[in-house]
Amino acid sequence: MDFAGKDKSEYVKETFNAIAGKYDLMNSLMSMGMDNAWRAKAVRIVEAKPGMKMIDLCCGTGKLTREIAVAVGDSGRVTGVDFSEEMLVVGRKNIENDRYKASIELLQGNAMSLPFTDNSFDGATVGWGLRNLPDLRRGIREMIRVVKPGSMVVSLDMGKPTIPVFKQFYWLYFEKIVPWLGKIHGGKQKEYTYLYDSACEFESQRQLTLIFAECGLQDTGYKNLVGGVVAIVYGRKPK
Incomplete structure (x- = not known):
């Protein structure tokens, strides 16, 4: 993937800063309104319950963070971390009048080096x-x-569908239609082309499950959504 002479961290940060204002709208358009249900499923799999202290990495505009806050309630806490300033600006606006605002903390940080001690959270x-x-x-x-x-560690991300014909249609949609939607609704075609490229290069749900196990998680697995277009990969930290 061409990062225009920049390292990946810098390129990704600039990309998401650029699309922050239209990110939630584009998510709804790209997912045909199904993204909220996907987040709710991830929250169930991470086993978020009232009173728990949770962390949401790469939280962006805070949509998944907020969904977790509903699950942990007033007695719980969820910390969202992202390194894009502009995504966090939108995220803070999203929760300004939220019922569970007091349970949410949004921080700028680097997922490669989190500013928290070991064993701080009940799930991620x-x-x-x-x-x-x-x-x-x-x-x-x-x-x-x-x-x-x-505790559970859960990833919600694009998957790689395997159903013949359907998978070809999906990749065509992602390659051609999504960047076009980005151009029409936000003037950001190049940035949404990156999303397609990154999805192509990312591990399949099967491969990511193996990597979760390689990194030390137990009871690993994945759940396909919409025929594998999106997948939830999960594992549990050994007791």
């Missing part, structure tokens, strides 16, 4: 973020480090 999520990290395994190990033994 990352939504559409692992493929943007410069070092996938390091990011996964950081998530494992900061959660308590027995």
Whole structure:
């Protein structure tokens, strides 16, 4: 992938700063309104419950963070971390009048080196973020480090469908239609071409599940959504 002479971290940060204002709208358009249901599924798999302290990596505009806050309630806490300033600006606006605002903290930080001690959280999520990290395994190990033994680590991201014809249609849609939508609704065709490229290069859900196990998680697995277009990959930190 061509990062225009920049390292991946810098390029990704600039890309998401550029699309922050239209990110939520584009997510809804690209997913045909199904993205909220996908987040709710991820929250169930991470086993978020009232009173828990959770972390949401690469939280972006805070949509998944907010979904977790509903699950942990007023007695719980969820910390969202992202390195894009503009995404966090939108995220803070999203929760300004939210019922669970007091349970949410949004911080700028680097998923490669989290500013938290070992075993600090009851579970960790990352939504559409692992493929943007410069070092996938390091990011996964950081998530494992900061959660308590027995906690779930969950990724929600694009998958690689395998159903004949359907998979060809999906990749055509992602390659041609999504960048066009980005240009029409936000004037950002190049940035949405990156999203297609990063999805192509990212590990399949099967491969990511194996990497979760390689990094030390147990009871690993994945759940396909929409025929494998999106997948939830999960594992549990050993007790």
